[in-house]
Amino acid sequence: xxxxxxxxxxxxxxxxxxxxxxxxxxxxxxxxxxxxxxxxxxxxxxxxxxxxxxxxxxxxxxxxxxxxxxxxxxxxxxxxxxxxxxxxxxxxxxxxxxxxxxxxxxxxxxxxxxxxxxxxxxxxxxxxxxxxxxxxxxxxxxxxxxxxxxxxxxxxxxxxxxxxxxxxxxxxxxxxxxxxxxxxxxxxxxxxxxxxxxxxxxxxxxxxxxxxxxxxxxxxxxxxxxxxxxxxxxxxxxxxxxxxxxxxxxxxxxxxxxxxxxxxxxxxxxxxxxxxxxxxxxxxxxxxxxx
Amino acid sequence: xxxxxxxxxxxxxxxxxxxxxxxxxxxxxxxxxxxxxxxxxxxxxxxxxxxxxxxxxxxxxxxxxxxxxxxxxxxxxxxxxxxxxxxxxxxxxxxxxxxxxxxxxxxxxxxxxxxxxxxxxxxxxxxxxxx
Numbered sequence: 094x095x096x097x098x099x100x101x102x103x104x105x106x107x108x109x110x111x112x113x114x115x116x117x118x119x120x121x122x123x124x125x126x127x128x129x130x131x132x133x134x135x136x137x138x139x140x141x142x143x144x145x146x147x148x149x150x151x152x153x154x155x156x157x158x159x160x161x162x163x164x165x166x167x168x169x170x171x172x173x174x175x176x177x178x179x180x181x182x183x184x185x186x187x188x189x190x191x192x193x194x195x196x197x198x199x200x201x202x203x204x205x206x207x208x209x210x211x212x213x214x215x216x217x218x219x220x221x222x223x224x225x226x227x228x229x230x231x232x233x234x235x236x237x238x239x240x241x242x243x244x245x246x247x248x249x250x251x252x253x254x255x256x257x258x259x260x261x262x263x264x265x266x267x268x269x270x271x272x273x274x275x276x277x278x279x280x281x282x283x284x285x286x287x288x289x290x291x292x293x294x295x296x297x298x299x300x301x302x303x304x305x306x307x308x309x310x311x312x313x314x315x316x317x318x319x320x321x322x323x324x325x326x327x328x329x330x331x332x333x334x335x336x337x338x339x340x341x342x343x344x345x346x347x348x349x350x351x352x353x354x355x356x357x358x359x360x361x362x363x364x365x366x367x368x369x370x371x372x373x374x375x376x377x378x379x380x381x382x383x384x
Numbered sequence: 385x386x387x388x389x390x391x392x393x394x395x396x397x398x399x400x401x402x403x404x405x406x407x408x409x410x411x412x413x414x415x416x417x418x419x420x421x422x423x424x425x426x427x428x429x430x431x432x433x434x435x436x437x438x439x440x441x442x443x444x445x446x447x448x449x450x451x452x453x454x455x456x457x458x459x460x461x462x463x464x465x466x467x468x469x470x471x472x473x474x475x476x477x478x479x480x481x482x483x484x485x486x487x488x489x490x491x492x493x494x495x496x497x498x499x500x501x502x503x504x505x506x507x508x509x510x511x512x513x514x515x
Binding site for chain 2: 137307
C-alpha cells in the first residue's frame, strides 16, 4: 500500500491539475460566448449570398455556358478535400470527429479509384492525417496567429481553392468542419462547395423577376468565387464556436473527474492514517497488558 | 418622401440596417446607380467606389471595394467584404491601401478585369482628398 506521504503528494498533484482544467473551462466558456456571437452575426451574409446565387442560377437558361464553379467540370475524377480543424488540442473529440468523418470519405474516394488531394486548415488536422495520407496533402494552412476567425483568412483559403480550380487541378471540392449545435453536440459536416449543388432547392421557382446588370453569367462569375470564401468563412466560424464548446465540456468533465479522484484519495489517505494510529494503539495496549 | 429599407452586411456582422432610406447611390459595375423606393427588383455587383446614402435626416458616405447589391420588396441589400465610413478613415490608411493596389498593378500576370478594378480603386481613393 502507498505510504501516507505518497498519497499526500498524489492528492496535491490532482488538485493542481484540477485548477488548470477549471481555468481552461472558464476561458473556453468566455471564448465560446464570443465565438457564438460571431457565428450568429456571420449568418445573414452567407444566407443572403446563397439566396442571391439561387435566384441567379434559376435565371440561367444556357446551362452549357454557365460558370464551371456552379455546374462543375463535368468530370468526377479528382477530389479536393479541405479538412478544417483547430490549431489547439485538449478539446475532447472535436478534432478527431472531423478527422473520422474525413477519413471515411477518403476511404470511399480511394476505393472507387478516384484521385484524392487534401488541404488541411488548422495544424491538428495535419498532425492526425500525416501518418496515413502524407503524400496526398498538397497544402497545409494554419492561422495560429489570428485570434478570431476573420474573413481575410477565409478569403486566402478561398483564393487558393479557386486558383487550383482554374488550373484544373481538381473536379470536386468538399469541406469538412464541425457544425455547432450546442455546447454538448457538434456535428461533423461534409459539404460540397464545387460544383455548387442546389438541386434540392432548384424546383422552387423564383418569385421575383429580377433585372440583372450586367447579365446573369457575368454576375455569377463574379459572385461564385466570393461564395467559396463565404462558405469557408462560415465553416471557420462554426468551427471556432464548436471548438470552444467542445473544450468547455471536455474541461468540465476533467474537472469533475479530478474532484472525484481527490475525494477517493482523501478517503484512502484518512483510512491509512487511521489504520496507522490504531496499529500503534494496539501495540501500546498489548505491550502494557503483557507486563 | 417615401422610404425603403437598407441593409449593408459584411461577413463579420450586419454593418448598417436602416428603414428610413430615401435614396441610395451605389457604384455598380456599369456605372453609378441611384435607387429610390419601388425600384424594380435588380441584382448587380459593385466596383470600388462611394456608396451615398440619404436617410430621413442624415446622409452617410461609405467606401466599398466590391460587393453585391440586391433590391427587392423595397429592401436594398448590399453584401460587401470591405467597407468603411468615410468619416472614420485617415490619410495614412488610405495611402497604405493605394500603395498595396499599386504594387498589385505592377504584377505581370494580372487579368484585365483585375487591372480595371485596381485602377478604379486608386482613382476613387485619390479623389477622396482626405487629410
